[in-house]
Amino acid sequence: MASAPKANAVVSQSGGPTGVINASLVGVIEEVKKHPEIKNLYGAIHAVSGIVKENFIDLNKISADVLETVAASPSSALGSSRDKPDAEYCKKILDVFKKRDIRYFFYIGGNDSANTCFIVNKMAQETGLELRAFHVPKTIDNDLLVTDHCPGFGTAAKFVACAVMGDDLDNRALPGIKVDCIMGRNAGFLTAAAALGKQRDDDGPHLIYLPEKTVSMEKFLSDVEAVYKKLGRCVIAVSEGMSDTDGKTWAEKITKTDEHDDHGNVQLSGTGALADYLAMRIKAKLKVKRVRADTFGYLQRSFAGLQSSVDASEARRCGIEAVKLAMTNLNGSVAMKRIGNGKNYAVELFRTELANVAEKTKHLPDEFINKDGNGVTKAFVEYALPLTGGLPKTEYLGNKPKI
Amino acid sequence: MASAPKANAVVSQSGGPTGVINASLVGVIEEVKKHPEIKNLYGAIHAVSGIVKENFIDLNKISADVLETVAASPSSALGSSRDKPDAEYCKKILDVFKKRDIRYFFYIGGNDSANTCFIVNKMAQETGLELRAFHVPKTIDNDLLVTDHCPGFGTAAKFVACAVMGDDLDNRALPGIKVDCIMGRNAGFLTAAAALGKQRDDDGPHLIYLPEKTVSMEKFLSDVEAVYKKLGRCVIAVSEGMSDTDGKTWAEKITKTDEHDDHGNVQLSGTGALADYLAMRIKAKLKVKRVRADTFGYLQRSFAGLQSSVDASEARRCGIEAVKLAMTNLNGSVAMKRIGNGKNYAVELFRTELANVAEKTKHLPDEFINKDGNGVTKAFVEYALPLTGGLPKTEYLGNKPKI
Numbered sequence: 001m002a003s004a005p006k007a008n009a010v011v012s013q014s015g016g017p018t019g020v021i022n023a024s025l026v027g028v029i030e031e032v033k034k035h036p037e038i039k040n041l042y043g044a045i046h047a048v049s050g051i052v053k054e055n056f057i058d059l060n061k062i063s064a065d066v067l068e069t070v071a072a073s074p075s076s077a078l079g080s081s082r083d084k085p086d087a088e089y090c091k092k093i094l095d096v097f098k099k100r101d102i103r104y105f106f107y108i109g110g111n112d113s114a115n116t117c118f119i120v121n122k123m124a125q126e127t128g129l130e131l132r133a134f135h136v137p138k139t140i141d142n143d144l145l146v147t148d149h150c151p152g153f154g155t156a157a158k159f160v161a162c163a164v165m166g167d168d169l170d171n172r173a174l175p176g177i178k179v180d181c182i183m184g185r186n187a188g189f190l191t192a193a194a195a196l197g198k199q200r201d202d203d204g205p206h207l208i209y210l211p212e213k214t215v216s217m218e219k220f221l222s223d224v225e226a227v228y229k230k231l232g233r234c235v236i237a238v239s240e241g242m243s244d245t246d247g248k249t250w251a252e253k254i255t256k257t258d259e260h261d262d263h264g265n266v267q268l269s270g271t272g273a274l275a276d277y278l279a280m281r282i283k284a285k286l287k288v289k290r291v292r293a294d295t296f297g298y299l300q301r302s303f304a305g306l307q308s309s310v311d312a313s314e315a316r317r318c319g320i321e322a323v324k325l326a327m328t329n330l331n332g333s334v335a336m337k338r339i340g341n342g343k344n345y346a347v348e349l350f351r352t353e354l355a356n357v358a359e360k361t362k363h364l365p366d367e368f369i370n371k372d373g374n375g376v377t378k379a380f381v382e383y384a385l386p387l388t389g390g391l392p393k394t395e396y397l398g399n400k401p402k403i
Numbered sequence: 404m405a406s407a408p409k410a411n412a413v414v415s416q417s418g419g420p421t422g423v424i425n426a427s428l429v430g431v432i433e434e435v436k437k438h439p440e441i442k443n444l445y446g447a448i449h450a451v452s453g454i455v456k457e458n459f460i461d462l463n464k465i466s467a468d469v470l471e472t473v474a475a476s477p478s479s480a481l482g483s484s485r486d487k488p489d490a491e492y493c494k495k496i497l498d499v500f501k502k503r504d505i506r507y508f509f510y511i512g513g514n515d516s517a518n519t520c521f522i523v524n525k526m527a528q529e530t531g532l533e534l535r536a537f538h539v540p541k542t543i544d545n546d547l548l549v550t551d552h553c554p555g556f557g558t559a560a561k562f563v564a565c566a567v568m569g570d571d572l573d574n575r576a577l578p579g580i581k582v583d584c585i586m587g588r589n590a591g592f593l594t595a596a597a598a599l600g601k602q603r604d605d606d607g608p609h610l611i612y613l614p615e616k617t618v619s620m621e622k623f624l625s626d627v628e629a630v631y632k633k634l635g636r637c638v639i640a641v642s643e644g645m646s647d648t649d650g651k652t653w654a655e656k657i658t659k660t661d662e663h664d665d666h667g668n669v670q671l672s673g674t675g676a677l678a679d680y681l682a683m684r685i686k687a688k689l690k691v692k693r694v695r696a697d698t699f700g701y702l703q704r705s706f707a708g709l710q711s712s713v714d715a716s717e718a719r720r721c722g723i724e725a726v727k728l729a730m731t732n733l734n735g736s737v738a739m740k741r742i743g744n745g746k747n748y749a750v751e752l753f754r755t756e757l758a759n760v761a762e763k764t765k766h767l768p769d770e771f772i773n774k775d776g777n778g779v780t781k782a783f784v785e786y787a788l789p790l791t792g793g794l795p796k797t798e799y800l801g802n803k804p805k806i
Contacts, residue, residue: 013576016577017572017573017576017577019569040806042806043800043803045800045801046576046801055805056805056806057800057801057803057804057805057806058803058804058806059800061803062800062803066798069796069797069798070798070800072795072796072797073572073795073797073798073799074568074569074572074573074797075569075572075573075575075576075799076572076576077572077798077799077800077801078800078801079575079576079577079801080576080577081577082577161707162706162707162708162709163702163706163707165477165707166422166477166478166701166702166705166706166707167701167702167705169420169476169477169478169479169480169705169707170420170477170478170701170704170705172478172482173416173420173449173478173479173482173483174419174420174482174483174484174485178701197707271675271679271682271696272674272675272676272678272679272696272698273675273679275675276674276675276676279674292700292701293674293675293700294698294700294701294702295675295697295698295700296702297695297696297697297698298569298570298573298581298695298697299566299569299570299697299699299702301573302569302570302572302573303565303566303569304564304565304566304568304569304572304600304794304795304797305565305794305795306565306709391707391708392475392476392707392708393472393475393476394472394475394476394477394707395425395469395472395473395476395480396476396478396480397446397448397460397462397465397473397480397481398448398449398460398480398481398482400446400460400461400464400465401460401461402458402459402460403443403445403459403460403461
């Protein structure tokens, strides 16, 4: 292994923002300061597009106070991008790296970002440029392979759990049927997190529909009817990726859009269509007057002042670890291994190959989904609850003994 | 003034839940314990409907620990109701009061609840029943008369401000146009609260549309275009009660519904239709690809673990005050007067007549709305910011000097 080169570094943030992606950024910044091998630390504004445009700021100039506020702020403080670099784009990135004497590349993002890291690193090797390329994981969807879980998920899960806890109490106060539509096109982890705040046997969400399990409209409506008949109310968490038995998402079936993001995904977020459609079908079938629908939208990924303390701490450690790894490795992606659970919850970090993470998607495993495909298991709660950093306790008095 | 009767009391919660209506409930419970005049304290489940059905629980039996969790829990721990009692309904209420020896009635709710208090009290007087009827204010809309502001508003305002702060940072990271639809059918206070977290000159929301000021689609679109041309992005806060120049709400114009609540209001909440419609119009007119819409929905009024400390404390004080007032007055509504602002923010409580609050609605005053009718003034921020209990600071690095 060649010793770490004395050169500049660049860090950037890609893809959809999260509540703790800035904690990872600050982890990178603070660890870089400890390594004299790294001269300047450039922050590329708006991810890869900022690199090719040489839209850089000097991250060593940011004061410690400001950095702590950055770490606590939601969204991507360096801006983001949905660009998916092709070979020509990557060549431009390398040209800038050469011009600016950049030999360290830290890229905080999801599986697309891991892939960008992988391609850029491969091209660098092919052209004889010594580059150390490291991917720092982030995603609210929790859909990266290898790692136990992703920074960003715990905070989004806390938001979803707190929202559904409140919504379920609201539904107790004014009973009816409520549909909550949650992000996660392909992976159901975040929708499943709706269950994390359940404290009483009859707490909602009473039904959870995940992208991993298809459901016919008939089954969906009969599930809702059964809960409503039993409890006189029903709270339902549905993923934006909830699919019909033919595998097509309900959102695709009901909305027409000519808009795809640069990765070829249909745009589902930012629209209340799916939740409103499901509410309409429930109302038509069950003749219940009070049926409501909410779509949690962007609040799930960027809400000020609601980080999971565990998630924020882990995100920062992942940023720190990427820089440490870069001192003794040529490339890689940072991953987490759980070494204790429950009260002894803890993780240790390790390096995995970029190719193990790039472009791959993890799904909610079968052992986290109940038999009927409309709820989660205790194993999921044990897995996900520690990541939220703990949830508030609530009380409802309506079921106390009557006098 | 007759001395306070030795009798039972009932407390209940009505209308839409809030984040601190349970703090008011706990205020009533803890103060009642100090007054031996009050024997049993009944909690009526689901408001007036719980009274006529004698669906009561014994609130003296709830432990102090549980009460503190109740006070911190969102939504209405006793359940709620949208029933609007007519004369016959009120007669049934009085029959139960007589039967159960109830001479104290504490009703936590909005202007409809103040009216119920007023009618029940008037009927009691007419039939010679000595009743002490007190209204404890609550509403996220902040639309009650007399009081400086309403318990419930500060917590909802905190939610809306934190949501828009995060959303604005998200919009900086991935620029485009974003529409956020906020509750408040007739009063714009909560939509205006979207501005409370602004920290930088170019922070969103860049435009705010309130029920108090009508706006044509042409003006709306040209406002958005102007901001987008200047900043390359735009975050817009719109009230669900945003209205066309003919005074009709845009929501009414675009949605067909046969559902009205028992007060004759069209049901607007729980649907993404208005925000999605505005996003569609913006996209069609400005040819901007990235236009998104979110409707904050029920999360604004019932979200676990996000109380404003100021709001929670004031809500509790209002509950306490209602009981104190009942010892020396026959009826009334609790109101707040601001006796200091900014760092010296403080309120004192006082009694006002039920008739001053019943069925009346306060609107956002003109001095809180900017000249163009598409934003708020500094005076509004000075008025509303203390009620949130303080908002988190955030940082964005994308506008730092380039190197």
